[in-house]
Amino acid sequence: MKRASWVVFSLLFLLACGPKEKAEEVSYRLKWLYNVSAVGDLYADVYGYFAQNGLKVNVKPGGPERDALKELELGYAQFGVASADQVFRAVAKGAPIVVLAQLFRVNPLHWIYRPDKTTFERAEDLKGKTIGVTFGGNDETIMRAVLARHAIAETQVSLFSVRYDYNPFYEGRVEFWPLYLNAQAVIIGEKLDRAGEKYAFLNPDALGVRFVANSVVTTREMLEKHPGTVKRFLAALRQGWQDALDPHNEEKAVQVLLQMDRETPAAVVRRQLAATRTLMLPAPGAAFGKIDRDAWKQTAEIMAAQQLIPAQLNVETVLMTDLKN
Amino acid sequence: MLLRRIYQFFIIYLLGIALLFALKYTLRLSDYVIPSPDEIWRTGRDYAGPYLLAVLNTLAVAILGHLLSICLATAVAVLGRLTAWVGSFIRTAAYNIQAYPIVAVAPIIFILLGDGLASRLLIAAMICYFPLLLSFIGIFSEPVSDIEHFYESTRRMTWRLQVKIRAFENIHKLTTVIVGSATMAMVGTIVAEFIAATAGIGYSIRIALYQSDLAKILVALFLIGIGTSLYLVGLERAGNALQKRLKSI
Numbered sequence: 001m002k003r004a005s006w007v008v009f010s011l012l013f014l015l016a017c018g019p020k021e022k023a024e025e026v027s028y029r030l031k032w033l034y035n036v037s038a039v040g041d042l043y044a045d046v047y048g049y050f051a052q053n054g055l056k057v058n059v060k061p062g063g064p065e066r067d068a069l070k071e072l073e074l075g076y077a078q079f080g081v082a083s084a085d086q087v088f089r090a091v092a093k094g095a096p097i098v099v100l101a102q103l104f105r106v107n108p109l110h111w112i113y114r115p116d117k118t119t120f121e122r123a124e125d126l127k128g129k130t131i132g133v134t135f136g137g138n139d140e141t142i143m144r145a146v147l148a149r150h151a152i153a154e155t156q157v158s159l160f161s162v163r164y165d166y167n168p169f170y171e172g173r174v175e176f177w178p179l180y181l182n183a184q185a186v187i188i189g190e191k192l193d194r195a196g197e198k199y200a201f202l203n204p205d206a207l208g209v210r211f212v213a214n215s216v217v218t219t220r221e222m223l224e225k226h227p228g229t230v231k232r233f234l235a236a237l238r239q240g241w242q243d244a245l246d247p248h249n250e251e252k253a254v255q256v257l258l259q260m261d262r263e264t265p266a267a268v269v270r271r272q273l274a275a276t277r278t279l280m281l282p283a284p285g286a287a288f289g290k291i292d293r294d295a296w297k298q299t300a301e302i303m304a305a306q307q308l309i310p311a312q313l314n315v316e317t318v319l320m321t322d323l324k325n
Numbered sequence: 326m327l328l329r330r331i332y333q334f335f336i337i338y339l340l341g342i343a344l345l346f347a348l349k350y351t352l353r354l355s356d357y358v359i360p361s362p363d364e365i366w367r368t369g370r371d372y373a374g375p376y377l378l379a380v381l382n383t384l385a386v387a388i389l390g391h392l393l394s395i396c397l398a399t400a401v402a403v404l405g406r407l408t409a410w411v412g413s414f415i416r417t418a419a420y421n422i423q424a425y426p427i428v429a430v431a432p433i434i435f436i437l438l439g440d441g442l443a444s445r446l447l448i449a450a451m452i453c454y455f456p457l458l459l460s461f462i463g464i465f466s467e468p469v470s471d472i473e474h475f476y477e478s479t480r481r482m483t484w485r486l487q488v489k490i491r492a493f494e495n496i497h498k499l500t501t502v503i504v505g506s507a508t509m510a511m512v513g514t515i516v517a518e519f520i521a522a523t524a525g526i527g528y529s530i531r532i533a534l535y536q537s538d539l540a541k542i543l544v545a546l547f548l549i550g551i552g553t554s555l556y557l558v559g560l561e562r563a564g565n566a567l568q569k570r571l572k573s574i
Contacts, residue, residue: 067537070358089537093357093364135523136532161523165435308536 023056024229029068029077031214033061034260036182036272037108038081039253044240046256053232069097072219079222079233084212084299085138085308091318092309096220098320099296100234101289103241104213106279109139111176111202112188118175120200123150123207131176132162132169138211139178145209145302176202182275186268210295211302223320234289242288245277291321327558334554338547360540368540373548376529376541380548383514383525384556386442390449391510394457395503397450402461403488412466416459423455427516435521445517445525452513453506460502464495493571500564507560511553 030038041059044050050057060077062068068080069090081103082090090097111131119125123146133140139162147154160174166188169177179185181201192199204211216237223230244253250273257269264272282288297315304311342365349359356364405412431448438444465488472490476482492499518527526545533541 064534070537073354073358074352086537090355090357093360094355095357096355134535136535161440163435163440163521165432165521167436 023051023054025056025058026079026229026233027058027060027071027077028233029060029066029071029080030062031068031081031083033063034257035264036257036269036276037103037180037214039257039273039276040103040241040244041081041237042240042256042260043244043249043253044236046259047240047243047252049236049240050233053236055229055232055236057233057236069095069217072097072217072222078229079216079218081214082217083138083214084296085141085303087215087217087318088300088303088309088313092313097217097318098220098223099215099217099291099318100223100230100320101216101237102212102291102295103215103289104279105282105292106203106205107142107211107213108180108182108276108279109142109178109204109211109213110181110185111143111178112169112185112199113176113202114172114192114198115200116198117172120176120202123152126150126152126176127156129175130158130160130173132160132174132178134162134178135159141302141306141308142204142209142211143178144306145211146204146207148305149208182272182279186271186275190268209302210292210298212292212295212299215291216289238288241280245273245281245288247277291319293319293321326561327555330554330558331551334550338550342543357537358539360543364540365543368538369544369547372541372544376526376545376548379524379526379529380545380552383518383527383549384511384552386445386525387449387507387510387514388556390446390514391453391503391507393446394450394454394506394510398454398457398461401458402465403484405462406465406488406491409466412462416462419455419458419462427452427513428520431517431520440521440523445514445522448517448520449510449513452516453509456509457502457506460498464498464502465491467491467495469494496564496568496571500561500568504557504560504564507557508553511549511556515549 028041030041032038034042038059038061045057045059057079062081067086068077068082069086071077072080073095079100082097087097087099113120118129126147131143133143140159143159144154146152147157160168162168162174162178166177168174179188181203185201189199216234218230243249244256250270253273254266254269257264257273258266261269280288282290293315296319300309300313300315303309304313345359346362348354349361360368401415405415427448430451431444434444434447438447469490472494473482473487476486476490514525515527515530518525519531520527522528526549530542530545533539533545
């Protein structure tokens, strides 16, 4: 009896010491540097959601010179974040990209203005105004779409080339200035508050222009050859985002961000997180990351109208809406 | 010389393009990552005109900035030649200022001068000025003992004569440094346009990058190469003519 229990114990010990199943390693290229727009991605990593799904994910920051879509094709990353315009440009040139989930429900790109100095109640009020746009950027595309939708000729407004210097807006030379509602808007708003100035935001979505922002993408090959990995990655990511945006976990989410981005003060991160919730959280009962097919179609139509992509691009083949959305 | 410089540039450019195509077709990359020959051709056809104007715009600013730098570097180097302390002080200042990345200094310049011509000119001059200054200080501080000794012993040496002797004896070095810094002036102007201007080929490249359009960038690089080659040949010719003229005196 004693001998038998010794054998069982040895077997159990050997099993415990046996080769563990190694976590699958993948790279995930973000669209921008570590900031509040990646809080769910970082949360999933820090709180082990990827590991629980058998994945070791290298979450790499993006930036102006980094293009997640090119990295996917070159095999430097298996998953990435890209905006809809980037996806369409790539697909139009034959890139084998598919969209797995849509992170922002509302595009964070807004225009700040001073309501006491600039009257703005409806789109027609844009006539005669100076509006900042980044020529070549998606804010130019969005603003042109707003103007076209409301039959405002480009000669009726003055488009101003925007860079990182906000002085033209502070000085009042430019009335509408583009910024991200959950990032710069918090910092600029704080400055204007201190100066005792009023400010408000022009939301293109409210003017009928729905232009999809950050989405999670992968290659068609990855989806076809490793569907299990894709599903596990998405499950971990969704859980990460849901928990990071849950107000009960605010302190944990703030700490995750502060750990990765030491430059932004905690108070600012808290306000950025609150703004991010309004842009990302789905309607009650809906799953996080749901692909808004109509918004994607409108984005494609806007880009085709501005001749940025061919009109015959098939949007449906790019969107993986059947992946438990 | 012009023809040789142009075909040498063609060889380098075509080798680069060939490498890209080799990568594209070996790794089966889409036109989004590396554009097809057909797309590059179409982009070249559609954008060669506006991009050529943009390159000429950039080149004009680069030449102005370069001239400004040469004048300033000559003046400062002539002053720096006076005493060892002044020379070493200017060198230290030049090394330190040169160490600042232009992308960090540029926003300050644009806040002060706006995003017009003045900022582009200043940044172009800043990028090519310090290498010029350091070489000029070295050249103008180094006595040409064999010749200077004669004038010093006969007490006929003046500061102008000293500068002329040192410039004449080092004319080949000066020409090489000036030609070398011309490319830096071009790079400086493009960087300035990329960061904040609203004109020039640097601005066009920035827009193309926003649109992930490598075909446009390749067309821009081709025209920048041609423009820079023409300017360098012009400078080399001017330098050679000057050397010949000085030798004939």
